[in-house]
Amino acid sequence: MSHATGGATRADQLTPGARRILAVASELFYRRGIHAVGVDTIAAESGVTKRTLYDRFGSKDGLLVAYLETRDQRWRDLIAERLDAAKGDAARRVLVPFEVLPEWLGDSDRGCSFINAFAELPEPEHPGRQVIVAEKKWLRDLFHHELTAAGATDPDRLAVQLLSLHEGAIVSFAIVGETDAAATVHAAARALLAEAMR
Amino acid sequence: MSHATGGATRADQLTPGARRILAVASELFYRRGIHAVGVDTIAAESGVTKRTLYDRFGSKDGLLVAYLETRDQRWRDLIAERLDAAKGDAARRVLVPFEVLPEWLGDSDRGCSFINAFAELPEPEHPGRQVIVAEKKWLRDLFHHELTAAGATDPDRLAVQLLSLHEGAIVSFAIVGETDAAATVHAAARALLAEAMR
DNA sequence: GGCTAGGTATACAGACCTGTGAAGTCAAGG
DNA sequence: CCTTGACTTCACAGGTCTGTATACCTAGCC
Numbered sequence A, B: 001m002s003h004a005t006g007g008a009t010r011a012d013q014l015t016p017g018a019r020r021i022l023a024v025a026s027e028l029f030y031r032r033g034i035h036a037v038g039v040d041t042i043a044a045e046s047g048v049t050k051r052t053l054y055d056r057f058g059s060k061d062g063l064l065v066a067y068l069e070t071r072d073q074r075w076r077d078l079i080a081e082r083l084d085a086a087k088g089d090a091a092r093r094v095l096v097p098f099e100v101l102p103e104w105l106g107d108s109d110r111g112c113s114f115i116n117a118f119a120e121l122p123e124p125e126h127p128g129r130q131v132i133v134a135e136k137k138w139l140r141d142l143f144h145h146e147l148t149a150a151g152a153t154d155p156d157r158l159a160v161q162l163l164s165l166h167e168g169a170i171v172s173f174a175i176v177g178e179t180d181a182a183a184t185v186h187a188a189a190r191a192l193l194a195e196a197m198r
Numbered sequence C: 001g002g003c004t005a006g007g008t009a010t011a012c013a014g015a016c017c018t019g020t021g022a023a024g025t026c027a028a029g030g
Numbered sequence D: 001c002c003t004t005g006a007c008t009t010c011a012c013a014g015g016t017c018t019g020t021a022t023a024c025c026t027a028g029c030c
Helices: A016-032 A039-046 A050-057 A060-086 A090-094 A101-105 A113-120 A127-150 A155-176 A181-197 B016-032 B039-045 B050-057 B060-086 B090-094 B101-105 B113-120 B127-150 B155-176 B181-197
Strands: none
Touching: A016 A039, A016 A050, A016 A060, A016 A113, A039 A050, A039 A060, A050 A060, A060 A090, A060 A113, A060 A127, A090 A127, A090 A181, A101 A155, A101 A181, A113 A127, A113 A155, A113 B113, A113 B155, A127 A155, A127 A181, A127 B155, A155 A181, A155 B113, A155 B127, A155 B155, A155 B181, A181 B155, A181 B181, B016 B039, B016 B050, B016 B060, B016 B113, B039 B050, B039 B060, B050 B060, B060 B090, B060 B113, B060 B127, B090 B127, B090 B181, B101 B155, B101 B181, B113 B127, B113 B155, B127 B155, B127 B181, B155 B181
């Protein structure tokens, strides 16, 4: 009955079992894909029964949303931390998402969890879709905000260009195996920004 | 003698039933995702029995590979056609993939079939993966070739940047709903190219 | 003591999955 | 006439999927 899929799943107020479930599900959803992983597997690998999984997360979709939300939060926290470190250096603040890309991607060959989840969730009304769309819009709006603060011309346009460069770098890295796609694209972003600051 | 492409599934030498199966599978794989579509559904929607599907394509994976290969071929054909139309206009030739993006994407909100398929095929040895990787590498190498012909500086680097812009535009369009992501990113590509031509 | 939260174990429902086997229909072409 | 290719019908094997039900255990807390 209770579809408590609302964001009541703050990672820090989860029971020990739930924390393990979420950790395992995150790993498996990312590495193998959402449809390819069953709740039986998640429960077994978490050392927990399926009953517990359903008591804590309500449904597979509920668990999926929790996975996307915690990943989103981790991304935003990382960016916020580096924005703080960049302080008032306006140009550098704009490029923070490019700067963190290498460490965010690590050596994974599975690309962006949000883009991947998007591929598996075709229904626009799916609760997971909203987390995905919000994540990308947040990044675009972050670019826009920092560009405006930096006094760049046409921030609307440039925000979309930087978002595209950013997402494209992840794709190039994951699919084509361009090992330094992040640095290469970082340079392109810097060039576009420089042009908008003249 | 036939070429060593292994793919005996050239679209023009398929039986009528097989053609229908491939058309239906392409639509369903793209719209709903690969794992989300069963062979029963594909057979039923094609007005064909499952037996026929397996006789023609061998397995679901075989059908999937045929889907990816025909899509890849259609993309390459479209680009080749527009490259011909651009003739010797070197700068324009470089940007052809951006020029065709609006019509290629249409009004679909499902993004790139290769990126989506990549998300559902985590195993590096999967035959479908190789089609996907080849498609993206082909585009990068096309950029590289045209950039070299145009006399641009550092074509290695710029090819990756253009590839990233291109893939990122598709993502921005599909997920964030940036309706003119293609045009916006086309402009960025033009700017980067102009800088490399000075 | 008694209550509650957070589990455990096991079985089950009902649907869906890929893939195969055996036998039959029907039309075109040598 | 007879073979071949394309396709049909339909049953079935052997799994896996999400989700639920029943019954029990255990530690902490009031």
